[in-house]
Amino acid sequence: MGAGDGGYVLHRARTEPRTFAIAIDASPDALARGAWSAKRAHLANAAFLVEGAERLPPELACLADEVTVHFPWGSLLRGLLDGASAVVGSVAGLMKNGAELRLLVSSAVRDGFGEVTPSVITSRCANYVQYGLRLVDARWASSEVVRDSRSAWAKRLGVRRTRPAVIARYRRDAT
Ligand SMILES: C[S@@+](CC[C@H](N)C(=O)[O-])C[C@H]1O[C@@H](n2cnc3c(N)ncnc32)[C@H](O)[C@@H]1O
Numbered sequence: 481m482g483a484g485d486g487g488y489v490l491h492r493a494r495t496e497p498r499t500f501a502i503a504i505d506a507s508p509d510a511l512a513r514g515a516w517s518a519k520r521a522h523l524a525n526a527a528f529l530v531e532g533a534e535r536l537p538p539e540l541a542c543l544a545d546e547v548t549v550h551f552p553w554g555s556l557l558r559g560l561l562d563g564a565s566a567v568v569g570s571v572a573g574l575m576k577n578g579a580e581l582r583l584l585v586s587s588a589v590r591d592g593f594g595e596v597t598p599s600v601i602t603s604r605c606a607n608y609v610q611y612g613l614r615l616v617d618a619r620w621a622s623s624e625v626v627r628d629s630r631s632a633w634a635k636r637l638g639v640r641r642t643r644p645a646v647i648a649r650y651r652r653d654a655t
Contacts, residue, residue: 481547481552481571482504482505482550483504483511484550484632485513486505486511486514486517488503488550488629488631489502489503489526490526493526497525500526502527502529505530506554507530510632511528533571534566534570536573541573541574542574542575544574544576544579545576546581547571548581549571549581549582549583550629550631551637552583553591557585558593561587561593562607568611572652576652580616580652582648584631585601585646586643597646599618601615601618602618605618612652613652617648618646618649620647621639621645
């Protein structure tokens with residue numbers, strides 16, 4: 481979700497032929513590049529959907545074993561931090577029971593959303609429980625976690641070099 485150029489989805493689809501990976505982003509600008517790369521590589525197990533987290537098609541309900549959100553910004557970041565039903569409820573609606581949601585977030589005061597630390601995530605996790613999402617852990621992200629996200633934005637933002645990131649994991653419980 482908020483897949484940007486879909487680099488992470490391309491990586492997962494290339495390295496895990498039995499995984500079907502879907503990149504979703506509200507903006508077609510970068511996502512279209514990912515879709516072209518998937519086509520050139522004849523990747524039949526990757527799909528690209530231009531849609532906001534707030535408007536996901538019902539056909540995707542309860543399909544995902546895993547949802548990742550790497551370095552969200554804008555309405556996606558705001559909705560995740562506020563625990564808004566339009567975003568968190570919608571994302572939770574994608575997930576099977578037992579599925580994992582992984583958020584990798586870097587937000588400093590100057591970004592306008594406040595500084596995100598592991599304790600900020602922990603203090604807001606009560607908002608997620610109503611959507612069946614239980615916080616498993618929240619911690620500062622290591623360089624390996626940031627590198628493995630394959631995020632073009634992490635490089636651009638200088639995550640780890642000039643600003644930290646938090647990794648938070650939630651489990652979808654039966655509601
Ligand atoms: C900083 S970029 C990160 C892209 C990619 N995950 C990465 O790490 O390289 C944030 C992305 O969130 C997307 N986004 C923002 N609000 C969104 C929303 N409401 N629904 C879906 N995507 C959204 C933007 O279009 C943008 O591509």
